Amino acid sequence: MSDLLHYCRRLQLLVASLLLALLTLSAVSADRLKAQVTWLADPAREGRYAGSPGGAAAAQYIAGQLKELGCDVQMQEFGGGRRNVAGRLGSAPRYILIGAHYDGQGPGMPSASDNAAGVAVSIEILRELKSKNLPVSLVVIAFDDEEQGLNGSRYYTDHPLYPLENAQAAIIFDTMGRQFMDLSAWTMFVLGTEYSKELTGVVQKRSRPDMFVVGSDLIGPRSDFAPFAVKHVPYLFFSHATHKDYHGPGDTADRIDYTKLAQDATFIAQIVDDVARLQSPPKYLAQPAYPAAETATLEREVELVEKERKDLPEAYRMMFADLKTRLKTDDSREVRRIGTTVFLALATPRFSSFMLTFFVGPYYEKENRRDLAVAAYQEALKWASSPAERQELEEKIRAR
Numbered sequence: 001m002s003d004l005l006h007y008c009r010r011l012q013l014l015v016a017s018l019l020l021a022l023l024t025l026s027a028v029s030a031d032r033l034k035a036q037v038t039w040l041a042d043p044a045r046e047g048r049y050a051g052s053p054g055g056a057a058a059a060q061y062i063a064g065q066l067k068e069l070g071c072d073v074q075m076q077e078f079g080g081g082r083r084n085v086a087g088r089l090g091s092a093p094r095y096i097l098i099g100a101h102y103d104g105q106g107p108g109m110p111s112a113s114d115n116a117a118g119v120a121v122s123i124e125i126l127r128e129l130k131s132k133n134l135p136v137s138l139v140v141i142a143f144d145d146e147e148q149g150l151n152g153s154r155y156y157t158d159h160p161l162y163p164l165e166n167a168q169a170a171i172i173f174d175t176m177g178r179q180f181m182d183l184s185a186w187t188m189f190v191l192g193t194e195y196s197k198e199l200t201g202v203v204q205k206r207s208r209p210d211m212f213v214v215g216s217d218l219i220g221p222r223s224d225f226a227p228f229a230v231k232h233v234p235y236l237f238f239s240h241a242t243h244k245d246y247h248g249p250g251d252t253a254d255r256i257d258y259t260k261l262a263q264d265a266t267f268i269a270q271i272v273d274d275v276a277r278l279q280s281p282p283k284y285l286a287q288p289a290y291p292a293a294e295t296a297t298l299e300r301e302v303e304l305v306e307k308e309r310k311d312l313p314e315a316y317r318m319m320f321a322d323l324k325t326r327l328k329t330d331d332s333r334e335v336r337r338i339g340t341t342v343f344l345a346l347a348t349p350r351f352s353s354f355m356l357t358f359f360v361g362p363y364y365e366k367e368n369r370r371d372l373a374v375a376a377y378q379e380a381l382k383w384a385s386s387p388a389e390r391q392e393l394e395e396k397i398r399a400r
């Protein structure tokens with residue numbers, strides 16, 4: 001009897017470890033992501049500035065990774081030593097495009113979260129889906145020269161290697177693997193659902209509490225999804241968004257949370273799988289239908305910040321209090337855009353001055369909230385770097 005019990009226990013253990021092994025097999029590897037981000041963000045790549053030798057080396061590396069996965073690889077040169085890297089897997093004419101820019105900020109700027117991590121996620125999602133027998137092909141594009149104005153993705157959408165009308169969707173990544181605003185809570189932003197009912201359905205089905213689904217207009221045409229929107233290709237944009245080291249020398253490979261990045265890459269691979277198997281292909285909506293839960297999402301973000309940042313400067317306290325009130329009575333896109341701009345200003349001190357001076361302050365002036373405008377300018381003054389900037393802000397504060 002006890003022997004049998006013992007045997008059963010061992011069998012249970014065996015089954016459990018087999019299941020665990022299977023689960024691990026069908027998940028993106030944190031180690032692989034780390035190896036790729038570390039290579040791309042290495043000082044030897046010199047920040048992968050578009051057209052630089054470091055950028056060219058990164059393109060070769062990405063091409064190598066895609067070839068290893070069995071992709072048909074093409075380099076799309078577009079002048080100035082710049083090139084997009086494209087890898088296609090599968091022969092079905094319909095395809096899902098997975099894209100992320102690989103260029104960076106140049107020497108001294110490792111550009112790990114922005115956007116070595118997005119490139120690594122693209123490659124690993126391809127590896128993850130390779131054996132899934134999808135009814136569509138997969139096309140990974142690593143875009144060059146995003147930082148100077150989305151030049152690689154704009155060139156690509158004007159000169160697509162595969163007809164854009166055959167694209168089921170474009171799945172775009174930018175700025176991944178760090179916590180938004182350096183909060184302890186993990187948040188993944190999903191933008192672009194407003195242009196497709198079908199993609200909205202997929203995202204809703206997979207919805208998670210830490211997934212923030214908002215309209216793309218809240219950040220504006222700031223990443224490689226924008227040229228696809230212009231061509232009316234349905235898209236989803238995933239980002240963990242900005243942090244204190246964004247576009248700075250501290251955006252290093254060792255500061256990425258690879259466990260979280262791998263979990264989210266696995267999760268996004270499921271979404272891509274769902275999109276591939278949609279009965280009717282996503283259609284691009286001429287009129288955006290913004291996410292129903294967007295207001296609640298922004299309110300939740302305000303609460304998170306207020307709870308965690310006890311040292312929040314007075315200007316932000318005032319602006320967040322105002323935002324909460326406005327969100328209850330004003331359903332305009334402008335309020336949501338300004339609210340998002342306040343978050344982004346708080347997230348990255350090196351951009352605070354610019355955002356508060358040119359967007360937030362003027363908005364409050366227009367709304368006849370001189371008190372909030374002055375608070376915004378005073379906060380901006382803390383971060384203003386040039387004497388001209390400081391003088392301009394001091395004048396704005398004094399103005400009547």
Ligand SMILES: [Zn+2]
Pocket residue numbers: 101114115146174175
């Ligand atoms: Zn970027």
